[in-house]
Amino acid sequence: NEYADISLKDIDQVAKSSFPLCMRHLFEKLREDHHLKHGGRMQLGLFLKGVGLKLDDALAFWRAEFTKKVGSERFDKEYAYSIRHNYGKEGKRTDYTPYACQKIISSAPGVGDHHGCPYRHFSEDNLRAALGRMGLSSRGMEDVMDKVRNKHYQLACTLTFEAVYGTSCDAGINHPNQYFEESQKILKS
Template sequence: SGSAVTLQELDGLAMRSFPLCMRHLYLKLQEDRHLRHGGRQQLGLFLKGIGLKLDDALAFWRGAFAPRMPAEKFDKEYAYNVRHNYGKEGKRTDYTPYSCMYIIMSSPGVGDHHGCPYRHFSPENLHAALSGMRLSPKSIDEVMEKTRGRHYQLACAATFEGAHSCQCDGINHPNQYFEQSRKFLK
């Protein structure tokens, strides 16, 4: 951590180095040009954690919601929350990204895309998402097996190993998944 991540790098990083929970939110945001509050918080704080600066975060969300949402409406209704997450509004708390445990314990409702896919997806949807990451059938079987045993973070570690062809040190935080991936891919 420490180094800044630019807006231009995000698409590539999302496909190569985001854990499935964040990859899913990122793809849904592109598809729907919108995310509900829980998803904006989970993804937004993660992006802050990987080094996206406030100005880039504002540009990212404004662009992601366009053209469905005009920039003026975004600035009026959503920009405050982005600045708030960066500690620039309200109590000026510098909010930290959510841990796996916190995400696994969350309860996304219908129409929400936050949460942990290993905990909250149906087996069919999880299988499809893993295929979308181009995991081998053998890796997918391993992930599905760990998921059935409710070992969600081990399932995430198995996904990491399948996606990077290397050993994973274990996963307890989405930002740690990202850092591990960057270290390996560098």
């Protein structure tokens, strides 16, 4: 769609300005560790496909990070296939769709995993720190934490969106790609 076509050279800037917290976290961890486990690769990979990252760019993006750790032969052997698979180019050629919030919130990340929804899966301290880095005021943060305590994770994300962009989001957040698109609409208007 018209807002969603990101290229590799913009990806860091766009991640900072428009990704919801779940995807910012995966993105930052990938840049930091040069690796993500399967659940993270699926959650972030399909999201990036949804925001319009083309297959060739996606391969270049993952390759650049993973080969800092595993070497390009192993990348081609073990990881490139599943990226092409996500784009429907391998296996049953299903075109996989990005995960909605509900699916992400109900996932069960284990030790060393970075997928999931931070509002649901982060410790309170980590969540507060992450919200601080997104620029929330202490008042805004308390409103978000209140929703989290009541297990209203998507509402917590919606309040974060409203605080970050200074505008209301009446529809509420129910999909990371929707968060991205609404954000791009605001930033590009």
